[in-house]
Amino acid sequence: MKGKGVSVGIGFGNIVILKNEIRKIEKNIVEDSDKELERFHKALEEVINETNQIVEKARGTEKEIMTAYLMIMQDPSLILETESQIKNSKINAEYATEMGFNSVIQIFENMDDEYMSGRARDIADIKDRIISKLYNEEKIDLSKLKNNTIIVAKELTTSDTAKLDFKNISGIITEVGGENSHTSIMARTHLLPAVTKVENATTILKNGEYVAINGGSGEIFENPTEEQQQNLIKIQKDFIESKVELEKYKNLESKTKDGFKVELVSNIGTPADVELVLKNTAEGIGLLRSEFLYMDSEEMPTEEEQFNSYKEVAEKMQGKQVIIRTLDVGGDKEIKYLKMEKEANPFLGYRAIRLCLDNPEIFKPQIRALLRASAYGNIAIMFPMISSIEELRRAKAVVEECKKELDNEGKEYKKDIKTGIMVEIPSVAIIAEEIAKECDFFSIGTNDLIQYTVAVERGNEKISNLYSKYHPAVIRLIKSSIDGAHKAGIFCGMCGEAASDELLIPLLVGLGLDEFSMNPNKILNSRKIVNMLDKKECEKLAEEILKLGTTSEVEEKLKEFNKKIV
Template sequence: MKGLGTSVGIGIGKVLIYKEPEIKISKNSISDSEQEIERLNQSIHKAIMEIDNIYNITLEKVGQPEAEIFAAHKMILEDPEYISAIKEKILTGNVNSEWAVREITNSYISLFQEMEDEYLRARAVDIKDVSDRVLKILLNIETKDLSLINRETIIVARDLTPSDTAQINKDMVVGIVTEIGGRTSHTSIMARTMNIPAICGVKDITDIVKEDDLMIINGSTGDIIVNPTVNEVISYRKEKEDLDKLRKELEKLKGQESISKDGYKVELAGNIGTLQDIDKVIENDGEGVGLYRTEFLYMYNDKLPTEEEQFEAYKIVAERLKGKPLVIRTLDVGGDKDIPYLNIPKEMNPFLGYRAIRFCLDNKEIFITQVRAILRASTYGNVKIMFPMISNIEELRESKLIVEGVKEELRKENIEFNENIEIGIMVEIPAVAIHSRQFAKEVDFFSIGTNDLIQYTLAVDRGNQKISNLYNQFHPAILSLIKMTIDNGHKEGIWVGMCGEVAGDEKLIPILLAMGLDEFSMSASSILKARHLIRNTSKKEIEEKLDYILDLSTADEVEKYIDENIISNDLDI
């Protein structure tokens, strides 16, 4: 069997099939709606107390960023709009609390599930998790306590909620396999943080395996073996020992340079979306932040964040980095990132529509507010501005003019900022990659956004499961566009980074190094492994193979060549 590996490592243990208790709800008429609302209030109060407890457990066992998931859960139960809608349903319909909670929650979940971005779709899980907690309290339903697991266990479930994952005994849970989910689901994120191997997307796994089956999982490849042979167990135990040894070795790389065997130095940075993410970048010895996704400041708000709120957020990150680079991407909204209060109209092709820099140039007050906040924060660290979704030179020039206008305003107001702040663009549209020599004359840096570059180049909606097999980072056309962008940037004397998922791809890191990529920005948990790969790679040796690789016909041929001629031969991993 095979699924999507979302947290690396080898897990060997007995299966525990975890099924959420069924929550059956019927619609009942009530005679005293005020008494019913009091019943709801008591259940919400108890749910908040439970969430506070889980927050503290997660803070102690996992860390601050993951604990913030439960702070967000608490905010849902304290959201006056959400709770008022439930109470209104009770009052106007004279219905029971359970029915009202389910009805209102379903409408919220539907809103999130319609979003194309995997990260945002996964947030529907938060709302369901919170509402299910309230419903179980209302219905007096008890659940299995995963903290009591006392033997080496692989949890097999349709899905695990953040609450489930937070409470597992991480000393005894050696793997997680779920039928649904992806790399950005909370289960995967928390599994990676706790160093628990995880595999998602294994259809009907809860019906295929039995309780107490022996199972082996490989969180890197997605491979699953049920009731393995003795030789398979011995082989995978050896592989697990090697991986555990490597993990300990990686810790020794903290404080070391990210430099190839033949002396080519690069920068390994982290991608962040919230203030909490910066802790993981620092913990993993990141050499800066190559992508600050500022849209989360807008998404976790019910109104536009003020200049002061944004300034404080950017300032905190800049100060925490102590002079290391901080690349702040301006608002990337629209497409798959719907923010209700912005009232962006629904479109047939949102990825190709009214989004990112297009929205900002059409809503200059919002854009100017953000630019002011970024410029003000630039005196507190090594801050850079990056524009997303640029498709032509005119957009870039207009964006730069706005920055210059804001600079002039700040000068008049005697507000300090970095006069020489670097300005760059995301290279995520094929037209920009092809025309990159001309764009490079107008900016200080490029950051290649491979997630969208692959999607646009191959005409594959990366959120569409039916054609997900066509979305492939090894496609020779993708690699050619990346190399073209790097070469053109260097010809004009600017540095070139990458902030898409490909930057942390273990097979492609040596290729990108050989192409001359200056900065790799990735999830914090990948930084030390990337440093290990780079320090064990000779740029010159791989460089000599680039022409051959780029001349291959298919993605499979590229990946096979890398497996057989680069990873196995050049890297001691």
């Protein structure tokens, strides 16, 4: 069996299957809606109290995750939606909870961002826990599992994961989930192997069955042979040795053997992720996605709420640069209170900076909050989906307008705050030299740049083979962006997945990329690679790559170079 490895490591143990019971919730008309409201509030209070107890015992990343989970649970918009269903429709609390929460879950599930869509699972988990309380259901005690247990479930919820005694768990297997789910994050925090997207795992595998899992490759071995076990033990030994070796790269400079220095920084989705950034000694934050503030609520976040979140990150980073991207949503990331129309192709539609420039009531509070937070750390503002110089000028004009307002109000902000753009549309990469004169930095968003360059929707599996970061046209647009930035005297970073690709790092160094922004867990390995490189050799590699005309030729040449340095 095979799935997607989301937490590296090897685990051996006996299976315990957690069944996610599918219950049919009946709709009943009630006479006493006040009594149903009381039942709902009692169930909600019990769930909140249980979660508070978990938060009090938790530490580090686990505490951050459960605190964020608790905040979702106490979101007034979620509670009001259910209360409204009970009062207005005179229905039972169970059905009202199901309907009220499902309307919010659907919004999150439709989001393109994997981290944000993952929050739909948290809301569904809260819903199920409340309904379980209303039905007086009892669940298995996950804190009392036997030693060397491998958990198998359709989906392991945030609350389930928080209840686990990790000393007794050897691994986790789920049918659904992603790399950014809270279960995956917690598994990595506890150095626990985990594999997701294993089809029919809960029906194929059996309770008590002895299995081995490889959280790196995603492989699952039922009743492994002696030879398979020995091979896995060797893989685990090599993994532990490599982890120990990577620890040596903490706090080292990210520079090549001949002294070319780059910045290795992190992409994050919430303030809770800062702990991982610091743990892996990243040199800053190259992308803080601000969408979490807008997606977690049915009401527009206030300027004050945004200010407090940005300030928290800036203070935790202690002077290191924090680049915060302004709101990047569109028809694919629906926000209920914005009333955005469904579009035939939302990736090419009314989104990101286009939406913000037309809606100052959304854009200005965010810019004001970012400016105010800049007084507490090294914040820079980044505009997404810029396609022209005209758009950039309009966005910068809003920043200047907000600065004047804050001056008049006597509020502090960093006067020379930097403003930059995401280079994710080919039109900007082509006029990079001209547009670079009007901003302080570039950050190449390769995920969308590839999509727009080769006309392939990222999520379309039928044509996914055409979506490649090794496409010669993509590489030439990256070069154009870097060269344009440098001619204008500004730095050029990259915040797409390509920034941590082991094959691409030497090429990007050769092209002169200044900043590599990535998942915090990939910082140390990327630093190790950079420290093994020679800038002149990388420049020669770049010259050779730029002469190639096919994706396969590029990939082959990169693999050849990689063999020389490993």
